[in-house]
Amino acid sequence: EDQVTQSPEALRLQEGESSSLNCSYTVSGLRGLFWYRQDPGKGPEFLFTLYSAGEEKEKERLKATLTKKESFLHITAPKPEDSATYLCAVQVVQAGTALIFGKGTTLSVSS
Amino acid sequence: DVKVTQSSRYLVKRTGEKVFLECVQDMDHENMFWYRQDPGLGLRLIYFSYDVKMKEKGDIPEGYSVSREKKERFSLILESASTNQTSMYLCASRGRGRASPLHFGNGTRLTVT
Numbered sequence: 001e002d003q004v005t006q007s008p009e010a011l012r013l014q015e016g017e018s019s020s021l022n023c024s025y026t027v028s029g030l031r032g033l034f035w036y037r038q039d040p041g042k043g044p045e046f047l048f049t050l051y052s053a054g055e056e057k058e059k060e061r062l063k064a065t066l067t068k069k070e071s072f073l074h075i076t077a078p079k080p081e082d083s084a085t086y087l088c089a090v091q092v093v094q095a096g097t098a099l100i101f102g103k104g105t106t107l108s109v110s111s
Numbered sequence: 112d113v114k115v116t117q118s119s120r121y122l123v124k125r126t127g128e129k130v131f132l133e134c135v136q137d138m139d140h141e142n143m144f145w146y147r148q149d150p151g152l153g154l155r156l157i158y159f160s161y162d163v164k165m166k167e168k169g170d171i172p173e174g175y176s177v178s179r180e181k182k183e184r185f186s187l188i189l190e191s192a193s194t195n196q197t198s199m200y201l202c203a204s205r206g207r208g209r210a211s212p213l214h215f216g217n218g219t220r221l222t223v224t
Contacts, residue, residue, distance in 0.1 A: 041218070099213055103151070
């Protein structure tokens with residue numbers, strides 16, 4: 001069975017304290033891995049797509065990396081406005097067009 | 112920018128009512144989706160559609176149906192609302208390209224009393 005697991009469930013950081021969120025996946029054939037940010041009461045907002053192991057993408061203080069079994073979302077010198085829930089999702093060959101989501105990591109950054 | 116618009120942000124309905132949730136996208140995307148999101152359970156796929164008048168069941172289709180009469184519009188129908196359908200409902204669309212991302216609306220918070 002295809003699975004996506006995110007850890008930790010919740011993470012509290014001080015402003016400027018860098019850290020990483022993990023997304024591990026067990027899938028039969030990966031077509032792409034996605035990271036989203038979700039603010040309370042809103043829909044998820046697309047951040048990155050990663051297609052193959054070794055690939056990296058960056059946006060401001062965020063950097064996403066991909067290996068054959070997991071992806072990391074690195075947050076460098078976070079600010080309070082980075083507080084949100086971060087979701088990871090995969091598209092697998094057998095599942096067709098739908099994505100399989102992890103349950104998310106809720107990040108809180110305090111000043 | 113892709114825009115996915117859900118017709119209501121908040122809805123309160125009574126048990127047994129028929130409920131329609133509407134979603135419109137402006138990017139000519141072939142694929143549209145309905146998810147529900149609950150604390151501790153994450154996002155779960157209810158139904159999706161890859162073309163007009165086409166639909167596929169997701170992981171939790173029981174108690175729901177969908178309609179796609181036009182490419183830009185995808186409706187979720189709760190035939191007889193129940194309290195366990197109280198949830199946040201998220202509509203999304205995506206294009207046909209390999210691993211193109213989902214684009215989400217802002218959700219409808221449905222409460223069934």
